[in-house]
Amino acid sequence: MTAAKTEHYRSVVIVAGEASGDLHGANLVREMKALDPSLSFRGVGGRRLEGEGVGLVAQSSEMAVVGITEVFTKIRFILGVFSRLRKMLRKERPDLLVLIDYPDFNLRLAAAAKAAGVPVFYYISPQVWAWRKSRVHQIRRVVDRMAVILPFEKAFYADMGLTVHFVGHPLLDVVKRSQSREKSLADFGLQDKQPIVSLLPGSRDKEIRGLLPVMLSAAVLLKENYPEAQFILPLADTVDPRMVDQIIRTYPLPVTVVSGQIYDAVGLADVALVASGTATLETALLEIPMVIVYRISALTAAIGKRLIRLDHIGLVNIIAGKTLVPELIQEDVNASRLADEAMKILSDRKRYGDIRKGLAEIRNKLGKPGASCRAAQLALSMMDHSIMADHDSC
Numbered sequence: 001m002t003a004a005k006t007e008h009y010r011s012v013v014i015v016a017g018e019a020s021g022d023l024h025g026a027n028l029v030r031e032m033k034a035l036d037p038s039l040s041f042r043g044v045g046g047r048r049l050e051g052e053g054v055g056l057v058a059q060s061s062e063m064a065v066v067g068i069t070e071v072f073t074k075i076r077f078i079l080g081v082f083s084r085l086r087k088m089l090r091k092e093r094p095d096l097l098v099l100i101d102y103p104d105f106n107l108r109l110a111a112a113a114k115a116a117g118v119p120v121f122y123y124i125s126p127q128v129w130a131w132r133k134s135r136v137h138q139i140r141r142v143v144d145r146m147a148v149i150l151p152f153e154k155a156f157y158a159d160m161g162l163t164v165h166f167v168g169h170p171l172l173d174v175v176k177r178s179q180s181r182e183k184s185l186a187d188f189g190l191q192d193k194q195p196i197v198s199l200l201p202g203s204r205d206k207e208i209r210g211l212l213p214v215m216l217s218a219a220v221l222l223k224e225n226y227p228e229a230q231f232i233l234p235l236a237d238t239v240d241p242r243m244v245d246q247i248i249r250t251y252p253l254p255v256t257v258v259s260g261q262i263y264d265a266v267g268l269a270d271v272a273l274v275a276s277g278t279a280t281l282e283t284a285l286l287e288i289p290m291v292i293v294y295r296i297s298a299l300t301a302a303i304g305k306r307l308i309r310l311d312h313i314g315l316v317n318i319i320a321g322k323t324l325v326p327e328l329i330q331e332d333v334n335a336s337r338l339a340d341e342a343m344k345i346l347s348d349r350k351r352y353g354d355i356r357k358g359l360a361e362i363r364n365k366l367g368k369p370g371a372s373c374r375a376a377q378l379a380l381s382m383m384d385h386s387i388m389a390d391h392d393s394c
Contacts (some may be wrong), residue, residue, distance in 0.1 A: 009382055010036070011094040013085065014043040014054060015109060017063040017102030019203040019238045020278040022046035024124060024170045024372070025100050033374035036289060042088070043098075044081065047237060057084055063105070078105065086112045093118060095383045099143075100124050107135065110142035121379045122146045124170075125153060136160045145382060147375045150319065151365050162298075162341050163350050167374040168367025171278075175285040176268045184264040188256050194228040195346060196286070198269035198277045201257070203236035205243060207275055211293060212244065216251040216275045217335035223253055225343055231255045232269065234262040262390050271345050273338060276313050276327075284316045289339045289355040292316065292375040319365055324358040368375065370394030 012032070016025035026048035033039055041054040044063060050056055058081040063074070070152040082105065089097065089112055097113040099106040103126030103201035105281075110120045122143045126135065139146070139162065146164045148154055150213070154166040154256055158210040177184070185192055197219060219231050233248075233255050235241055241259065248255050258265040266272060267286045274280050276294035283290050314327050326341045 009040055009090065010096075011040045011042070012096045012098060012379075013088060013094045014041055014045065014049070014098040014100070015085070015102065015106055016043075016049060016100040017060050017105055018045060019060065019125065019236060021100040021175065022048045022060050023101060025049050025054075025098075026052045027173070027372040028039045028098070028123060028375055029171055031372045032379060033059065033359045035376055035380050042094075044085070057081060057088075060313075065356070066170070082109065085109055089113050089116045089118050095119075096379060097251070098123060098198075098379060102124065103127075107138055107142065111138075114142045119382050123375050124149055125157065125164075125378070132232055133237045136162075143186055145378060147378055149371060150315075150364075151367065165374075165378055166367065167378070168369070168371040169281075170370045170371040170375075171281055172363070172366055173284055173372060175263055175282050177264050177286070178261065179264060181268065184261070185188045187261070188232060188258060188265060188268070190230050190232065190256065190268065191228075194230060195222075195226050195271075196204070196230045196232060196269045197342065198266050198272040198274075198283075199231060199233045199264070200272055200274040200283065201233075202275035202277065202279070202341055203238045205240065208239060208244065209247070210295060211275050211333070214245050214293070214333055214335055215337060216248065216255070218273065218338035219255070219337035220251060221335055222342060223356055225339075226346070232265050233257045234265040235259045235261070270275055271342050273342065276315075280314045280316045281319075281362075283358045287356050287359045289345045289359070290316070290323060291328065291338060291345070293333045293338065293343060294327065316359070317364050320358055324362075325355060 008261060014025055016022045022045045026046055029041055029049065029052040042057060043054055044058045044060055045054055045056055045311060060210040062079060093116060097118050097120045099122045101124045103131050113120050120143050125146050125148050140160060143321060146157060146162055146169045148164055149169045157164040190196060199215045201208045201215055222229050224387055235244060235257055263286060264287060269288050270291040272283050272288050274283050274290045275293055276292050280292055296315045313329060317324055328337055377390065
């Protein structure tokens, strides 16, 4: 597909309310600009979207929330951002609104766009197949086209009457080691042939304050059973390293903290302790066995139990369709259980190999590389109906 020819510039509003959305949104913007350099972007995102030239109305780090109770602490700010975006849609009438996940905010914004006559492209759909399936009817009313990234989502949304395309998972283009194992070991000061445990406590301050102490306590227990064990903590760029350092200093074991080179760091691990979310899929694509942890407020958990209709929490297990890796949820998230599950993986070579094999199969289920390219073609075709998506070119 060749680049689009335009007689006037076209504007796009894009909203990515969380760190993973910022990453995927930036890749989408890059691909859209490659097809049409005249495009102008504004919206909500983080460092990556800003780096692609998107004029930010608000930072995604200020919008991200975990659970229902955290919404209350940010509600005034979030409502203010919504008001600004709604006015932008009404007054400036951009050529397209691109939404990335973040459903409670984005579906309301989609309704405002629909009222203003702005077409809506939803990339990385809300996980309504997991909970609040009734929202599918709302999505059908306010979303013009949807691009999904999980293999089972296309049939789910198509059965509900939506125009939906499976583009593959964008992480297939992103999750890659940048250097050899030997070089990474040297860079991070770690020794080969000794257990390496990666700690991935999340990308938000509240997650890290809640989960990192448990992971570090589990690491202390692991150290008692594996005296040569080494611990590495790849730091998300949304996290304040000073806060992490303050937590780590209260525990009697060395932890190598890595900024940047996250995939090189995770890729060294024999096992990872991972907060439920995008990081579980990133770890899976690196074929690293893991223990998934998920803990939210008691109120959010109580409501979730009534609404969620899934056997698993972690994306890895949802895609696998079985318990490929252990999950610890709510009160089960404690140092003893976490260390025990990690030791079971490290000590059982057959199970270790079976997990690695299962993780490799997950990659095959996620489609082909080029998701951002395919999504960009779909988005551009909504603004220029003479353009046809050519997925073979991605």
